[in-house]
Amino acid sequence: DTGVSQNPRHKITKRGQNVTFRCDPISEHNRLYWYRQTLGQGPEFLTYFQNEAQLEKSRLLSDRFSAERPKGSFSTLEIQRTEQGDSAMYLCASSFAGTGVKNEQFFGPGTRLTVL
């Protein structure tokens, strides 16, 4: 396994359009996270899944955002009716969480979204 992968790496869209990003975690990892990183800032937590269950969503995740992890493997993050403020790097991370196992997160290369 080569790590966490994300597609596409770059996305340019016009305001009002919908976009969808995909994340493929490390295969044995049961947790998957989405973060958003704006220019000059550290990543901010958006949401996370344990297997297929979405266990927590940040208040940053407005109603226009939806994330899924249908079979507990890959995940998608969709943004509807994009706004210029959505322009950011969207990072996916995965980890293996279990008894006695520390929750060390491994990050993918990110998807950079530009909304014109």
Add this chain to the structure above:
Amino acid sequence: AQSVTQPDIHITVSEGASLELRCNYSYGATPYLFWYVQSPGQGLQLLLKYFSGDTLVQGIKGFEAEFKRSQSSFNLRKPSVHWSDAAEYFCAGPLGGYNKLIFGAGTRLAVHP
């Protein structure tokens, strides 16, 4: 409230010089803490982590960090910086439990030849 603070936005060092990047955390219980590095346009790579035990932890690329509970700090160090170390460095800790991370704002490191 849990927080991670990196007081230095930019640091410039000469190649071969020593480096220390500061990180302060605010957390009620014993935290676990991470340092990540990010090259331009790339994702985050884990440099090192502290969970418990020995307060001096070794990481990849010759980096180390020391956890100091009395100072609420987890500073990153390297004895001799290489030009390839130029990147942005993020300190991170637990947010709202141990299920997600909160990151500092990052320190951008420039290395002069």
